[in-house]
Structure formats: structure tokens, C-alpha cells
Amino acid sequence: MFEAIFQSFGSAADPSVGAERVALLRAELARSGLDGFVVPRADAHQNEYVPTGEERLRWLTGFAGSAGTAVVLADKAAIFVDGRYTLQVTAEADPAVFAPHNIADRTAEAWIAANLAGGRLGYDPWLHTRDQASKLAAAARAAGGCLVAVESNPIDQVWTDRPAPPCAPVVLHPIAFAGEPAAAKLARIQAALAETKADALLVSDPHALAWTFNIRGGDVAHTPLPLGWALIAREGRPLLFLDPRKLAGEVRGALADAAILAEPAELEPQLSALAATGATIHFDRASAPDRLVGVVERAGGSAGLGDDPIARLKACKNAVEIAGARAAHRRDGAALARFLAWIDREAPKGTLTEIAVTEALESFRRDTGVLRDISFPTIAGAGPNAALPHYRVTTATNRRIEPGILLVDSGAQYQDGTTDVTRTIAIGTPTAAMKRHFTLVLKGHIAVATAVFPAGSTGAQLDPFARRALWAAGLDFDHGTGHGVGSYLSVHEVPARISRIGHAKLEPGMILSNEPGYYRAGEYGIRIENLELVREVPAPEGGERPLLGFETLTLAPIDRRLIDPALLAPDEIAWIDAYHARVAAEIGPLVDAPTAAWLDAATRPIC
Template identity: 50%
Template sequence: MYQSFQETARPDQGPPRLAALRAELSKLALSGFLIPRADVHQGEYVAPHDDRLAFFSGFTGSAGFCAALVDVAGVFIDGRYRTQVKSQVDLAHFTPVPWPETQLQDWLRQQLPQGGVIGFDPWLHTAEQIETLETALVDSGISLRPTDNLVDRIWQDQPAPPMGAIFPYPEDLAGEPHAAKRARLAATLREAGQSAAVITLPDSIAWLLNIRGSDIPRNPVPHGFAILHDTGKLSLFTAPGKCDDTLRTHLGTDVTLSAPGDFSAALGALTGPVRVDRATAPLQITLELTEAGVPHVWGQDPCILPKACKNPAEIVGTTEAHLTDAAAMCEFLTWFDAQAPGTQTEIDVVSALEGFRRATNALRDISFETIAGTGPNGAIMHYRVTEASNAPLKNGQLIVVDSGGQYINGTTDITRTLPVGHVGTEEKSCFTRVLQGMIAVSRLRFPSGLAGRDLDAIARFPLWVAGLDFNHGTGHGVGVYLCVHEGPQRLSRVSEIALKPGMILSNEPGYYREGAFGIRIENLIVVQDAPALPGADDRDMFAFDTLTWVPIDRRLIMAEMLSPDERAWIDAYHAACRDKISARLSDPARLWLLAATEPL
């Protein structure tokens, strides 16, 4: 299997590692050290070699950080992980801190009223992060000092850096030759008077060069750094052992390959001005440019927006990938409904679902560790079942199944909440409110220029009127055979990036009652030009096109709570599921689909 069920969090290991790090603090006369989730590439996902936060504290979430001081160690976690962190860290030695409600600078001021010196690894923090923190600590007596990585000093059995092979991505799926992409982005550099751009995000490099890799679990991207020159030529810095002759031929003579150790010298040889993304590039890059006397200017990674706006070939490919995945999901749901309540466990569910995806003969990997949380575990938003936590599915419970696949032509992400036997009215009522929010986003028409923050509340309104809410964004961006979490587009109250045609997002409102149950319903959607309406003015309007075609469990819907338009949407959605998926199914699954998509 792609997914394992071994327990990776070791709360008992945290205290001795904290003691060892504090010994290093004493040697350097530091008051504390910052341990982020990020690696040198500043991506959300990290290789085992770079999973310092989990090694040090036990916390395995995909976002957060630890501020380890001489007398206290705060683990900063957002709303998705408030429950999870309690079981993964030793609470006698590590203190969970609600973030972003509590900002690091405020916490440091409280913990160090007499001031102090906080160490950090400049490869693991961006210029924006450090400048923001330094500004907020003015007049506090607290200063920041760059240093080597103190966690690496105490990590005796640290895994080796990843060495996954890099391979070409088919041009017919990419929709554009990498030479054309490089030329297009180089023109923007020339227009801005910039000689080069430093690119550090693995998915940006993968998209730009039409390559893929396997350095990060579940995400087909290679580790490396790149410098795009205003001529359209590119310097790629990655381990030579990852590159074979096929890749070198694909890249061509305008892309030079060098070892990562040559990156610093190449930075120093630039003439500038060099574009550096203040929000994603490690601070160390600007420190090295400054030391070498190379002028740099702040500017967004030139790949981020073009990558986010999928071209027609990418939309065609990911549409097909979602149909393949939908068929596997329907086969799984057929199996699930045939099981007697109480006979299966969470691991059984995860294993069965992966088996149906593998049976397509198209699956390259799962796109993230499948979440299958039943009963109280469903309220842990990013729950990962292990052999120790594996729970049986009991009659009357809900189970949240959040999963996805990596296919050569697309990346999928879908959540369905399912009943185990007969569930109560309260659960159904909450489910229906979540569904109403999901439908509202699916039906949206909105003017050009709006961002995720302008739309997020629409998914929450049916919950808000009942005094309910959820502690995560409504949706995240998704790549095409790239990362399942892709920026900069989001459906979130903190997202200021205007939505544009071609952007793929998740639509996943939820509700979580700690100790009882969780609910989430998720489809992927893509921004498109809205169809014209009679009598409408001529302003540019956008809408969402649905990519995910898997029935939503009708047994949990309280139809009397739905408006006529909402009922019409769900019936039309289910009719489309039948039309698009039936021919791809086995006979038993086809019969299941017909029953599952009957009108409300």
C-alpha cells in the first residue's frame, strides 16, 4: 500500500530532545530557537529529512511551528489541529498555542519580559517572516539571530536528503512546451527591468520545466533551486543523480544542470537586479545576494499565477482524472454499503479505498494520507488512522472519508461523510447545513476581481444561522499532477488573491463536534467565465464548474431543510453523476449508483 498505519508521533521522545536542544541554547547563549514546519524550499510538504517539527515535538500536522525557550516550548497550531496536537505532544513539556489568534511576537513578549535572543535557521524562514517578526519586536529587548539548525545538531539518525528521479512531464498534458513558458516569463522580467528571478518552490520548478519528481511523499515534485534569466535560459540546481539522459534531452541546452552546492556561487555571480519572492524564498538567499553586492528586488515568484490558471489541456486532463477517480470512489461506496455496521474498522476503509483506486491501473500515488475518522475521530480534521488509533465503525456513527489520487493527468481530492447504520437527527441536520454551504458555493456567480475572502462566508451562512462554524478555510488550490494544496488561490477569509479562470479549488465546508462526530463534504471546482444571462449588464462574471462527480449520501440529507433551488441542484448533480460515471462501473456499482442518485 501507499499508506502505512504506523504511529509516527512519539510524545515520549519530545522531552529528551527538548532537553538536548536547550543544552545547545546554553552553548550559544540563546534564549530560544524557532522550529518551523517548512524546509529550505518553503513548501507545505516536507521530506522525512526535513520533518524537524515532528521529530522535535511529536506534532505531525502540515502547518505550525515551535518556539522552544529555556523555560517553555510553545507549539503554535491553527484551528485544524487543536484536537490533534493534544495527543501528539507531551503536554507537561510542550504548550499548545492557538495560532494565528496568538501571534508569536506577543507570546515572546509575554514569555521574555526582560528580553532575550532567539535563534533561527535563515534557510527555513522567509525574509517576510523575519522582517515582520523583527518589526513587531521593536522596543521589546528581544532580538533574532541567524544560526545553524540546532535541531539538526541533536538529530542523530536524521534521514538522508531525498534522491527521487526527475522525469519529463508529457507536453500534451502540460499544454505548453517549457521553452515557451520560460520565454513568456522571461519577457515579464525584461519588462520589469529585472535580470533574473530566483525560484525556490518545488511545484513552481516542476510546472515551469514540465518535469515531475518524487522527493516529497504524495507530491510528484523534485527538490531544487532555479534561476530564470531574462533571456529565457534557466539554471537548475539539483542533485545530478536524479537526472538521466532522457531528462537532459527534455530540458535542452538552454537549461543548465548544476549541483545544489553550486547555488550560492551562482547567486553571487548574478548582476541584478534579481527578483526574489519575499513570501516564499528563504532569507538566506537575500543574505547571500547582499553579501555579494548583487541588487535584489521583491517580486512574486513568476510561476505562481500562471501555474494556478490551468490551460485548456490541463483542464481536459484533470477532468478525465476526476472521472477515473469518481468511478473508483463509486466502487468503494458500493463496497462500503454492503458491509454490516460494526464489521469494519477505519484501516479497513482506507485499505479498501486505495484498492479500488489501484484497480484503475492509472493511480500513481495517493495525493495525501487518507483521512477516515469515525465517530469522535471524525472531529479531528486531519486525522490519520494508525494501528494504535484504529477504531471500529459502530452503528449510529458518521465516518469522514477525505482522500485523493495522483494520476498522470490530474490530482484529485474528495470528501464524503457516510452513515454507519442509522444516525441521529442532530447529525443529519448538521450535515444538511454543511451541504447547503457547499451547494451555495457551487452555484455562485461573482464579479471579476473578487478573492477567496469575499466568498468564504457564503459557505458558512447556513451554519452561522444555527450558531455553528468550522475552523478551516472553505477551500484550497489544487495542482494538476502536482501538489494537492496549491497556492496562491484559496477560498478563505485570509485570501486576497483575485480568482481567475482556470484556477482549481476545493469546496469543502464542514462541522466538527469534538468528542462526538465530524462532517465534511468536498468537491473540486474550477473557475470559468459565467454564461451570459438575459438582461444582465456587461461586467465580467465568473462561476464554478464542478470536477468531482460522486454521489452525496442522500440518507443524511433532511430534504425539508432545502430550498427548491437547493433540491434542484442536488438532483441535477446526481443526474450528472449517473450520466458521466455509469459506463465506467461494474454491474453492482452501476446498480448502486442508480439507487444512490434517485431524486430527493
């Protein structure tokens, strides 16, 4: 694992691969009677991180971003990305081969409708959800053509050195960390399934699979996932489809107590047999592949597409998981304090680089002795690189740490919890503009952290809290304010989020990030991120509705050098001082003497 951590700094992409590989693909499409093909950045589970053998978009185009789609026709090709990747895509994919498009301006479907011209457009039904496939089909029809599901992906026919599928061992997630046995979780899932009137649930999201059966794995980077499937009926034992090579004796025995074990190759026959009885099978709209929905429909069953009922159950952490999250954040906070003290010692020497910063932080976390992985590739951006919210350093972009701002967004996977924290650090003396912008972001962060809201509120209703001070200054940021976080699972967990499109109700036990920011293109970026636990709040006298609020889990100093106290209200200053006092009290005993001395200075009251 740690070799992977320190080999994560890629060299510059080679756009020249595109022309040759597109030519190979076009030849394969011609042999198959297809006029075009859609290449998403996806696996069969719609995972955020995918196995290397599923990186078809990257192999074909050179583009290494986490989201994107290419469409290849006989005489033209295009690649579609969101606003995070408009610069990256032109550097990594040859624009002479793939015309780049921002999906905010033109979607893949709109391009297909204008360019397919009556042809047969192929797609891999394992790599698209039903909703995605329906949009592609409509686009093909609009062009006078049709969408064709392929039995085997044509890229796999020409990708001669494609890596084998992952086969990491499945491990049990102990009850000491899970807090609830699999049997109890299955009973709750079956009760939720009964409410949907479905006869069975197809579990296609590996996060849901891992949570349900109290297992973890190593099939993808940064998230401890075992790739597999489950079929949970309203009554009786579920079917669990895992590669048997992943199951050691103890694990196999424990899982056999909870489910009937089967190989992944048996999934389609089992689905088809169940559907042939006229059963209604519920699919997760966001992760279930179109291929499996079609299996049910062709066999005479009914496919119900909707939200995965496991997602909400998983998002509401139990008491054991909450205790684990607190412990993980104390441990992580001590590592962060060591790191921040190290930055203050080393940065003035002028020799640090973004890669050196990233390696040091991951080393401090490794020193805990219990780090399982980082929870996502660390973002360490200096100067103008900090203005790119999703920046990831490479050997080509690596900047020296110079006076100004350093933004570090990072996280860790511990067996008892997942962390995600961003700190913006002053290198040298910050300018007045930097302090003003930082303080406006801090005001939004505090507004979210201290928010009290009626039960049933959504993240969309809280999102303006983070933006009010920025809006008043004519400023804003273009990403969401917060995302859900799992328990030794995904650092980006659904359904909870704080954003304009965060429509899931916030419930006690959910963990979300609180990360407003500001980005001055070409100069610097600012973001302040803590994780927050949703909890019940006592209603004031005369209150008529149950209330919720947040408990801050992250424990790391906020750089006082970047704060302009004149822009803060007394209650905001009181919050910062109280937070820093808590950080000092909880982290101080866990660090070495030099770090403790640094921490004492970093957490002193503002006034």
C-alpha cells in the first residue's frame, strides 16, 4: 500500500497515444458493424475509484481525470469533462484527435445527436446505468441512428496489456468497529425493502455490500472495497456473489453464516431465474448496470429503479462507529499537528516542494502505526496551484513552496474511521487580501458549524450559510460545501451532502464535510474543511420542533496568521477560541514536546 502512496505522483501524460489507439478501436468497431462507441470513465459499479483494468478512458485518450466520457465515431471523436478538468483534458488528451468539451456547454448526448448521422452507436451495458443508457439511446434516435449494446467491450479486444481484474482478499470488519452484526443489518434492509413493495434488492454498490456484510477489501485505491454483488430477498437468506479466491477459510465461514455464497458468474442466471417468477427486483438507480436491469426485463420480471435503501442506513452511523470516528480524528489530529509544526519549521528554508509536503504528511500519518491508506490523493497546492480546487501534484506541476499560501487537502483511512481535512497555511507574511478572503471563508465555515436547524432539513437549505459572507462581498465558490463521509469506507458517501443539489434529509449520525472556499485564479486558493457529525440539539424553551446541529470531529489548528479579527463578530471569535482550546486539550497530550509547544502557540486566543 505505502509503495502505491509514494508512487502516486505521475509524470506528464502522453497525448500521442490517442491517434494510434483510436485507429485500433475504429478497426475493431468496423469488424463489429458499429459506427461509433461510447467510452465512459466507469466500472460495473460506477465507483469513484476503479481498478486499473477498468481505466478504458485513460488508456484510449491519455486523460487521467476521475470523470469523463469519450465518443468515437468513424471520422471524428470528442471527450467530455466537467469544469474541474477543462485544462487537464487539453494537456492529457490530444485535441487533434479528441475535441474537448465542457459538459456545462455541450453534453455527450447533444454531440451524438448532432454527429452520429444515422449510424449504429455501441455501448457497454455493464458500464452505464439505465438512466445513462436511456439518454444515449434518445440521442442516437435524434440522429436517425440506434444504440447497440455490445456483448464484449471492443476496447478490451485491442488493449493487449490490459491488467487483470483485482483479486484482493476480503477481510472481516470486526464488530468492535462495525457496531452491528450483519444479521441485524440484513433484517433492517429487509424491512426497508418491504416498504418498497419489491421482492428483492440487487446490491450493486460495493460500499453497501461492504457495510451490509461487515467486510472490507482492497480491489480499488483509497477505499477498502471488495467488488461483488448481493441479491437480498424480502425473506430468507441473501445471495452473496464474490470471487471465491478472495475468501480465506475464516472469512468464508463467517459469510456463509450470513448468506449463500455464489460466484459472480452466477449472478445473471440467478437474477433471470428470480425474474422468471414474475418478481419485482429493486435496483439502485445510481450504480446498477443497464445490463442487469435488462436481464430482469427479458426474463419477465419487473425492474424497480430508485434509491438504494442501504445508503441511508449506512450513512447514519451507530454509537460504535461514532466513537471510532472521534478516536480516528484525535489520532489524525496529532499527525496533522506534527505536520503543521514541521511546515512552519521547514518552509522558511525555501527547499520544500508540493511533493515533499505530500510525502511528509502521509509519513506522519503512517507513523500512527494504524494507517490503512490515504482516503484520496492528497491535494497540496502552492500559490496558483492552490486556486485549482481539485489539483493533484505531478512531477510536471510540482512547485516550490514560496511565500504566499499553501493549501493542503488530505485524509486517511483507519479501521475505526475515515478522515478528510483541509488547512490553508500562510507561508511568510500574508497580504491583506489573503487575510480578508480567508476570514470571509472562515465566517462561512463557522456559520455551518454552529447551524441549528429543524429535523428534516436538507443540505441544500444549509448551503447558503457557507456563502453568505462571500456573497455579501460579491464572491463565491463553485463546488459544494460538503459531502458525506463513510466509516472506514468512501470519503465521498451518499446520500448526504451540503450543496445546492443536496436534497437528502440530514439525520443524526451522518458525517459531512464543511469546506467553503475561495479561489483567485492564477494567484491563490483558500479552503477550510472540518468533518461534522449531525446530532440532536435540545430545543430552547418554547420550541415546537426537534432540532439538529453539528459536532465538529476534526481537530487541527486553523491558521491564526490568516485571520483578520476586525471582520469577525464576537461570537465568531468565541467559536474559534473555544475550538482551539479543545484542539489543544485533546491533541496536546498525544504529541511530542516540540509539537506541543508549537500547538500551544497555534491555539492561543485571538484577542
